[in-house]
Amino acid sequence: MKKLTPNGAFRKLAAIYDAMVSRYVESAQVIGLTCDDCAENCCLTFFQHHTYVEWAYLWEGLAALPPERLEAVRQRAHEYVEQAREALSRGLRPRVMCPLNLDREQGLCGLYDHRLMICRMHGVPNELVRPDGRRVSFPGCQRCQGLTEGLRAGGHAVPVVDRTPLYKELAALEMRFVGANLRRLPKVDHTIAEMIVLGPPRLK
Ligand code: SF4
Ligand code: SF4
Known part of the structure; x- marks a missing residue:
């Protein structure tokens, strides 16, 4: 399969993200879910992310930030990693604000167009059939x-977004973005903060 250029991969990823957002919006409308005045900011939720292509796209957005803002995000990312490590060492699930949530009062995403898949899906009920056939369900926030x-x-009836086709598209895109090295590279299992601290992914 032909390897994609980064820009080609990012365009395809943006299209997958758009499809996710449309399904999210359709489902949220039926349920009556909005994020207005929500006291439980989901950017405090501990998530790990698993693709190089999303990691690289995140860095495409980070690289376009003004230097002083990027430095502030980096600083917060380091603090996040420390606090998360400390919580995990005590057997607790970390609850730390994402370093990209730049306006903690308002709870706004500072890199909205580049936010990752799970940031776009967390609120509504969704499910996923994994490659091993196991069905995993998420009840929404x-x-x-x-x-x-x-x-x-x-x-x-409660609508449930089936993430499986989008997940398959993302997995196929990951292969075309990374190429043959994908089998040799370490598995991605990082928080956004770790992706920031580590810098853009190395694909060789
Ligand atoms: S997705 Fe749910 S938890 Fe997150 S801000 Fe919206 S309503 Fe709140
Ligand atoms: S990337 Fe944006 S939407 Fe996702 S957790 Fe961070 S601040 Fe929230």
């Missing part, structure tokens, strides 16, 4: 779970 309980109690 706390606010969403409250709304879906109400829908079910009223006898209404």
Whole structure:
């Protein structure tokens, strides 16, 4: 399979992200979910991410930030990694604000167009059939779970976004982006903060 240029891969990734957002919006509308005045900022949730192509795209966005802003993000990323390590060493799930959430008061993403897959899907119920056939279900965020309980109690169906086709597209894109080295490279299993601290991914 022909290897993609970074720009070609980023265009395809942006299209996958757009498809995710459309499905999210359709589902959120049916459920009645909005993020307005949400007290539970999901940018505090501990997530790890698993593709080189998303990591590289994140860095495409980071590289375009003004130098002083990038430095502030880097500093926060280092703090995040330390705090997360400390929580994990005590057997706790870290709850630290993502270093890209630049306006902690408002809870706004500082790199919205480059945010990763899970940032776009977290709120609504979704499911995924893994390559080994295992089906994994995610109930959506706390606010969403409250709304879906109400829908079910009223006898209404709750939409569940099937992430599987998008996940397959992302996996195929990862292969075309990294190329034959993918089998030899370490598995990606990083928080956004780790991706920032480590710098852009090395693909050789
Ligand atoms: S996705 Fe859910 S938890 Fe996250 S900000 Fe929106 S309503 Fe709040
Ligand atoms: S990348 Fe943006 S949306 Fe995702 S966790 Fe960080 S601040 Fe939140």
